[in-house]
Amino acid sequence: MRHLLILGASLLLAACGGQSPTPPPVAAAPTMDVAPAVASTTAAATISGEQAFAMCSACHSRQAGAPQRMGPSLQGLVGRKAGSSTGFAYSPALQASGIVWDAKTLDTYLTAPTRMVPGTRMVIAVPDPARRQALIEYLSTP
Known part of the structure; x- marks a missing residue:
């Protein structure tokens, strides 16, 4: 019985290792028929500001009066001077940035x-322009 199992496994491995007579067709590379500016606008529509803020919520809140986390509350951020929200110990670099x-x-x-404000404690970047745009719009609403 054991020999039959070994023989069956050997035949199965041999069959799997063989090559098919014709390789599968290769799909053509996708083409982009929209201008890059239109493409990024379309991509921004696919993510909500709340979804974009989800990664920020590990360190920041957006509710007024919420306890400070690792980062300050971002409630009312737009129009505020950097490093000026009370109750949070900002880096000297951000406070002096103006x-x-x-x-x-x-x-x-x-x-x-860290490129814009060397010495800031905020080290997390948002490299995706669509996510950044959605996040900025979200932070701009009351």
Whole structure:
């Protein structure tokens, strides 16, 4: 019986190792018939601001009066001077930056926080432009 199992397994392995007479057809590379600006706008529509903020919520809240986490609350962020929310110990670099948060400064900061403000404690970047745009729009709403 044992010999039959070994023989069957050997035949199965031999059959699996063989090559088919004709290889499967290769699919053509996808083409892009929309301009890049249109493509990124379409991609932004596929993610909500709340979904984009989900990764931020590990360190930040968006509720007024919520306890501080590893990062400050982002409630009312747009229009606020960087490093000015009470109750959070910001890095000296962010406090001295003079930044007032708006869509443009948030876009630059979220792309590479330590490049915009060397010495900031925020090290998490949002490299995807569509996710960044959705996040900025979400943070801009009350």
